[in-house]
Amino acid sequence: MMRGFPEAEFRARTRAAQARMAEEGLGALWLTTEVDVRYFTGFLTRFWESPSRPWHLIVPAEGKPIAVIPSIGAYLMGTTWVEDIRTWSAPNLADDGVSLLAETLTDVGGPVGVPSGYETHLRMPLADFERVKAMSGIKITDDAGIVADLRAIKSEAEIEKITHTCAIAGRAFARMGEIAGEGVALSQVFRDFQRLLLEEGADWVPYMSGGAEQDGYGDVISLAKDAPLEAGDVMMVDTGAIWDGYFNDYDRNFAITRASDAAKAAHARLIEATDAAFRIARPGARACDLWKAMADIVGGGEEAGRLGHALGMQLTEGLSLTPRDETVLRPGMVITLEPGTEVVPGKIMVHEENIVITEGAPRAISPFSGAELPVL
Amino acid sequence: MMRGFPEAEFRARTRAAQARMAEEGLGALWLTTEVDVRYFTGFLTRFWESPSRPWHLIVPAEGKPIAVIPSIGAYLMGTTWVEDIRTWSAPNLADDGVSLLAETLTDVGGPVGVPSGYETHLRMPLADFERVKAMSGIKITDDAGIVADLRAIKSEAEIEKITHTCAIAGRAFARMGEIAGEGVALSQVFRDFQRLLLEEGADWVPYMSGGAEQDGYGDVISLAKDAPLEAGDVMMVDTGAIWDGYFNDYDRNFAITRASDAAKAAHARLIEATDAAFRIARPGARACDLWKAMADIVGGGEEAGRLGHALGMQLTEGLSLTPRDETVLRPGMVITLEPGTEVVPGKIMVHEENIVITEGAPRAISPFSGAELPVL
Secondary structure: OOOOOOHHHHHHHHHHHHHHHHHHOOOEEEEOOHHHHHHHHOOOOHHHHOOOOOOEEEEEOOOOOEEEEEHHHHHHHHOOOOOEEEEEOOOOOOOOOHHHHHHHHHHHOOOEEEOOOOOOOEOOOHHHHHHHHHHHOOOEEEOOOHHHHHHHOOOHHHHHHHHHHHHHHHHHHHOHHHHOOOOOEHHHHHHHHHHHHHHOOOOEEEEEEEEEEEOEEOOOOOOOOOOEOOOOEEEEEEEEEEEOOEEOOEEEEEEOOOOOHHHHHHHHHHHHHHHHHHHHOOOOOEHHHHHHHHHHHHOOHHHHOOOOEEOOOOOOEEEEOOOOOOOEOOOOOEEEEOOEEEEEOOEEEEOOEEEEOOOOOOEEOOOOOOOOOOEO | OOOOOOHHHHHHHHHHHHHHHHHHOOOEEEEOOHHHHHHHHOOOOHHHHOOOOOOEEEEEOOOOOEEEEEHHHHHHHHOOOOOEEEEEOOOOOOOOOHHHHHHHHHHHOOOEEEOOOOOOOEOOOHHHHHHHHHHHOOOEEEOOOHHHHHHHOOOHHHHHHHHHHHHHHHHHHHOHHHHOOOOOEHHHHHHHHHHHHHHOOOOEEEEEEEEEEEOEEOOOOOOOOOOEOOOOEEEEEEEEEEEOOEEOOEEEEEEOOOOOHHHHHHHHHHHHHHHHHHHHOOOOOEHHHHHHHHHHHHOOHHHHOOOOEEOOOOOOEEEEOOOOOOOEOOOOOEEEEOOEEEEEOOEEEEOOEEEEOOOOOOEEOOOOOOOOOOEO
């Protein structure tokens, strides 16, 4: 599968943003996060792991984006479709790109939209943000959700990449018997599962979580413990692995040595809920409709929480399958179905699959689990 | 090696912050990033990979920190020393923790310091930040660098963790011959090297970069290409792997099949520069002194850029070995020595080691390379 995107993809994304900017009366967008910068450029590097350097992309009302970045990134940005690359020697505590940014914003003209709503953050020091505002004199406002709206609908090329990384995780999950079983520490399973994901083709593994206790688990965000797995444990492993900058996000449950009737029934309930949401996941259905289809089966009512979300360049992004989210599904959305249910008091099980919304029936891109809880 | 820290460590960190807050006239600190929240609590999870939920920690003028977090994190936060855990059911687009935060800040009292300087960012939507400010009426200001200053000096327990993860990478680098050589794609080497790090005990691998071209490389932040390694290539692999929440950050260079005289000489120059900085890396020396010791050997003058930095909970943090950074070294700092040099026009080599500043001579915590460029 080919890495990257043709230039036409970035041009289309930029033009779509510019059309929305015109409607909203914005002269430019100012983007600072890895995903937002990459969305309009293809600039893909793990160097964002270092917080020492800010990176900026300005999307003007017309023409290509302008990069305002540390000089260490000039070579890589030069391999993208971006032509106007303005650099400074970072880090420079006296002026860490501030005057260069202020000049650029003044050149381009405002008002300037900065993503400020749900799931966004400003990846630069607040004090420097205030300095740029004061120095440029440009009006800074919200981006009116333009970037999030665009990113919510994936192109065919994006869907291919997500499908590819889902298949990688599917092959890794199929090998769980090689690494997990009674007596093995969950922490060792986590380490080995990341290895399997890499062996099956993942570029890297930004996310892993899960749990393992008798008849379910109490929590799904803790790191794995060093205690050995025991017969009767239900182990859940949840991954978000990257291929060419796109995530999968799904999990699998396994019983260790033996499964109780309660665990078997809970797993069957989760699969039934997933299928119920899958059947109605078509254009026009709302996020809350899918939530209700699952909540009616897994129980818990409003307390059931979020039972799925969109994904793509981020592990989680965009809509939430909650009772309050009325986002209408559209073709090109990629979402997770993630029901959770109580097995016995204080112990839960969570299941997750990934699907694409199309014009007609949805397409499963993770290899859907059957109702039977696998036993290792 | 034991995971986590005794409660006394978090109490000491909190009291040290509170002493500085009193000097600066701050009523509270408001922290939003993974590292800052973890520094005062021990709250360690990969769930931060999801941008869908903000997390907040308030450090009051006296007593333990207060967590204001999504309810999904209550269980894990409950295992830390934090007692006052205030939760909301996130995501809630109508009020995503805003009113709960405003109430908490009003309870605690201001002025409230938010990290706003070099290397910081606010991990929450800007619009919600403005709402909290308006709703609480509390004065929000900079944290006066308190958190960064505290984090710059590592405790013995922190140094042990960093030393442990450095040793893991050392064992993985020693096995490079198993995975790399003429005809193997660099992208495959990257994948396999992450596997080796996991096998040697890393919890996960947030950072990998490098390059491989004839007699050096043009860039150090690009992802690996699928083209096979060729005889005469100089391959550099740079890692930042995590153990119990702490990073290593160092690299190794290898010649593929054969090494040119220019590459051998460049490698020897890098080792000489590293040794020169190592010899003077004692309390009282400044970051810029170490920079000069290396720049005098590797050449490039001011253009040599940043030749090292501190590390710890982040891949890079704190001081920079640049001509302008006059930070004075103190015992407990953990830093990288990272000289780069031109091999032939347009091709560079970069070398990196990790050291601890002590009362006397520094301690190497990565297994220092010899002058000879290893050939695979």
